Amino acid sequence: MRVRPTILHLDMDAFYASVEQAAKPSLRGKPVVVGGLGPRGVVATASYEARRFGVHSAMPTAQARRLCPHAAFLVPRFGVYREISETVMRLLGELSPLVEPLSLDEAFVDLAAGGAAATAEEARRVGRELRAAIRAATGLTGSVGLAASKMLAKIASERAKPDGLVLIEPGTERELLAPLPVRTLPGVGPATAETLRKAGLHTVGEVARAGEAEMLRLLGKAHGHGVYAMALAVDEREVVADRDTKSISVEDTFDTDVTDRARIRFEVARLAERCVARLREAGRSGRTVVLKVRRYDFATLTRSDTLRAPTDDPAVVREAAARLLEGVDTTAGVRLLGVGVSGLADFTQEDLFAQAAGAPAGPEAAPAAQGAESRTREDGPRPGSWLPGHDVSHARYGPGWVQGSGVGRVTVRFERPGGEPGRARTFRVDDPELTGSAPLPLVPDQPSPSPPASSGASRPKSWSAGGSPGRPPGTSSP
Template structure:
């Protein structure tokens, strides 16, 4: 006896960041609106459908967006607000099924197989979700319904609104891939629609005469694996035949935590960059503790003015989760980098995440004092960190900060999402410019 197919939904909010901003700025409705950094080094985070009709899309350099649509209204991103709205939207999803796998602030997979008896079939649940999101948050979303994850995601694209100068042209809102019709839906699509088909893979496939998913399905598995590699070829072969065994995985633990910032002008001062590393290290450590994890490896990312990018990593003796330990490792790594060419972007990240105490730890005579060199501070500092977290939770992120972050211009902390899309046209904290 065969079991009935799963019912997977892929939900994608429509122009999420822009739509959230328009709830606060309704006078901008009908105009081309862009969320992102407005400076010459800024990046588009989201564009309204009016802006998209001019060719403006997310991840595009803001300078190009301005050339394409000079009348666009640029709004700075507000990551904290988007995260708060996203949390409420995810709660709506959770009211239908506990099997919710967020992919980002505005996108998630839901396995509603177990909810069909209570809430109806997949399309019915999809329509219910759209109604609840609109009623409770004033936002719209598009939903794809299928028996496997990647087909549900592809279906969402078919349900999306289309850009136009006068606003969005409404799509179907819900698109369904009926069990048994998977290949009829899938094979006419361009092969680049599949996960894992980027520019390099696409070029290899086109040399083999593969342009559609149907072309790919006809290619022998051995030929595909020879062209793009065994693992990648096997993956694409399965997708071309509608095979995707992955389950919806709720509450996925983060694999890494990082913060990076692009500066409005290149930075040359090592002392200033060390302070930036402290800021970012403190912010990254706070997020580690919020997730209840520690990290094994600290990495810095440095991009110079000519776009040359390097990374440097270190694994301290003990897992890290406090601002001083992350910042100390980041500063030590930065000291090994010649910043005289000018730094365009700096980032600090922690990876190798795990639960505190996992795998045990080597006791040190220094534990009672400041902790092992290069590792996590001792018990006294851990208690202080807990107190700092409580104070910040009540009074804000800048209530308690490392002393080095206080200067003539006041206290500046790094919050998640700060400068995520590059600097604005006017950046009050811009560093010194190149004297040449």
């Protein structure tokens, strides 16, 4: 265990929702929910204003609408979130060569590996400067935890939320952990917590007092030893940079069960195209194609096909996914489809036999999909399919974002990041002057702020992310 608080945990505050509030001035200080908007949609992130009404991530969107009907419900814009995340991760990389991203909005940093944070006060300074640099570069806030271990640094960042910094002084860990619920410990999920509850153990302190022998009896040798060590604040996990991605996948959940076989083939081909796009974006290839099918009764099937060599050819992945689909009975209905690629590599050696067999035509050649389904799209809006939150531009009114659409009409709010709340206008969904557009940057080009900590590396002078602003249909314009 370390004797100085040299592990930093950064967690961006309500990341997706905060990006949307920053991009859309009319949403500042208002409840915002980002996620799937259909009957089977799930909340990805809720702003702090929405959380006061009980809305939280992983909640069904329908339930969130009942709890907070006046919130702005928006589709995610993952391309924007990834770009902002890259900016934040670059700032973390200036602090240390050891940065371990956990998701787009969360990461551990080993400050000792960067030669910083020799004392607790210096660690606080690094954390303060990092938060200021993130705000200057993105306009967003993040919470920072500092401690001598990864577990404690994460607990500290949770206590710092929102927009704060908490440092846990070495030597105070057990006292801090003792009253916390057992679910606080890494590796203690619902099943383990229930086992401990039945044994009368509800807090971390009670686990520590029960002793290692009791943990081994209740949880088994490996798991019991790990949980007991964590209860004593012993966490020797190192910060691991560049954790290797095991697979890349995409999936869609449909509003109504799909039974049409031609439609299912079309969706699988389209998912294969999206999966390969992500694969190429990551600079990877893959050898194993995986098909995921969730039936009407929630039974989930997975089928896989290992190719002769790694590939990033969309035709090869489409063909493999189509072959896998032929072995799955979908007559009773499908509620979810997914296509993934695993066995990743940094090179490609195309499967010439698969290509010679002739890959099926791309999804653009398949029959048009019928019916409406709510799903996350990363390719932006198309005329006639405007979803709340999409970035658009009008020939006369300039950039804006879709506030809502229906019965042949689309309402757009015209405003820019950093400006005043804009006016909403309604158009026909096929208005020729209304088109999809690239997101606007949240922060305009500006001189680079001084780098955090003692690093001499320069920070990017500008970055691109952002979007346009808005509220859901049915709310009044300011």
